[in-house]
Amino acid sequence: MKILVGIKRAVDYNVRVRVKSDGSGVETDGVKMSVNPFDEIALEEALRLKEAGKADEVIVVSIGPGDVQQQLRTGLAMGADRAIQVEAGDTLQPLTVAQVFKALAEREGAGIVFLGKQAIDDDSNQVGQMTAALWGRPQATFASKVSLNGETATVTREVDAGLETIEIDLPAVITSDLRLNEPRFVKLPDIMKAKRKPLDVIALDELGGVVGVAPEAGHHAPPEPRGRGIMVDDTAALVAELKNRGLV
Amino acid sequence: MSKILILAEHDGDTLNPGTAKAVSCAQAITAHGGGDVDILVLGDGIDGVAAQASALQGVNAVLATNAPHLAAPLAANHGPELAAAADGYSHVLAPSSTYGKDVLPHAAALMGVNALSDIMAVDGERAFKRPVYAGNAIVDVSVPEGAVIAGTTRSASWSAAGEGGSGAVQDRAAACEAAAHTRYVGLEGAGGDRPDLQTAPVVVSGGRALGSAENFDLIYGLADKLGAAVGASRAAVDAGYVPNDMQVGQTGKIISPELYLAFGISGAIQHLTGIKDAGTIVAVNKDADAPIFEVADIGLVGDLFTVIPEFEQQLS
């Protein structure tokens, strides 16, 4: 079985993101870029499935301009077998991304399309759901536990009310939540080895091109700052302040 | 003129408050040029929920679709049903809960449209604001004419529509067959009889500093004294001190209580994005430089293991 894993290049989660002064977007010049943390978790799970003998090949896919190859190389260094860059401008909408994953899943005959539940840049949380819908296959989003049993998978999902379990037939789309696993660290020799692994480049048009009407992103603004607070010296002062404000 | 369909969220018996909040967002849309707001309830044996939905102020009609295969909240069944019901509507909305986020994008893809996540403000019939980068930037988005607008509504940004409405409940037959490829196994709810984290006016949260599940009893104890719900940082959930449904933040729950008390939480950006809309934030942390103090309305540098018992004492 083949597993396709989506890898998005995103601003590193440790970076303090700042809005550009002209409101055209957020500052990315000289900012550290990494693999979206949820995608790293998805890749880790795919690799573990392969190591457990339940998958044969792990293929990492990223959509975007040439610099996404850096993140694909990270994926290869973690242990993916090969990589595909789908060449495109860098502001694709989730529906188009889903269309690409559906087309690649069919082309590769994938058993699982494994994605992060959301990317920490636009926080959309849509691609997995859209891929499943277009592909006509099951979706198991926000996964915190995945077990494969031949042609089916049992997935535990983190939902607002607790932990939901569903059973799905493969092929299917699974999206990772934070507690699915802890991704491995990449070792230097693996980075060297990754340089020799295959990385194919495919044009977006070859996979269906842009679909749907794109919402237009306009002005970006920093969030409303909260007013400056006060510090109190001890618990008595804290409780007195809360009582004063009628909060307790 | 807008014609808006809202997907109701419920547990079979009770309408989730996120639905009434989505109604407020819809009303902010119809405030620009008029229109109607309808609610779609999907489930099995949902007459009670449909009645609750029809009582929301500003609701025109409630479409109630009862079918055995809709009993569980599976996107594989609810997604296609929502897409089918959306025919003829200009906007399709759902609360940005795990349910809404699971189902709405699925339906949008079937409808061939993009979707907007976490709508926090409405600037026009087709113009909205939504947070990106964990709330570090708020972006204006507009949807060009011609496309149906599909989106989830960020519950913490909207107040619940009031009651006293009298929308008509209409039975709507299911349009789609059960999806055989996805089966619901069950829900392991943490449950309990404490107030609901997403709607409670007071929330007490604990972080990694608690050190163990046993020590978390301190947080529960104070919460019970205050009649508060209990939340946690990701670190506390990851360490197994508390279940996942208590996580507050970018990838947990986004909440807006009147009072939020954070004990031993450093204030990582991913946590702060979940509490930005709280009325008053109180932080207790033994590190005076902890970033949580940058957003706290009232801060106390101190050891939570001494502060919490003192706090309880002062209350009584």
Ligand SMILES: Cc1cc2nc3c(=O)[nH]c(=O)nc-3n(C[C@H](O)[C@H](O)[C@H](O)COP(=O)(O)OP(=O)(O)OC[C@H]3O[C@@H](n4cnc5c(N)ncnc54)[C@H](O)[C@@H]3O)c2cc1C
């Ligand atoms: C993609 C992604 C998504 C994330 N999503 C979330 C999310 O949704 N929610 C979330 O919370 N986090 C999230 N995180 C994690 C986040 O970055 C932080 O790691 C986490 O919030 C830290 O939790 P904490 O504050 O409990 O722990 P720490 O950062 O370890 O802080 C513990 C604090 O306790 C204080 N302390 C220690 N002992 C005491 C004592 N005795 N008395 C008082 N204070 C004490 C310390 O000074 C410290 O400030 C996410 C991270 C990533 C990468």
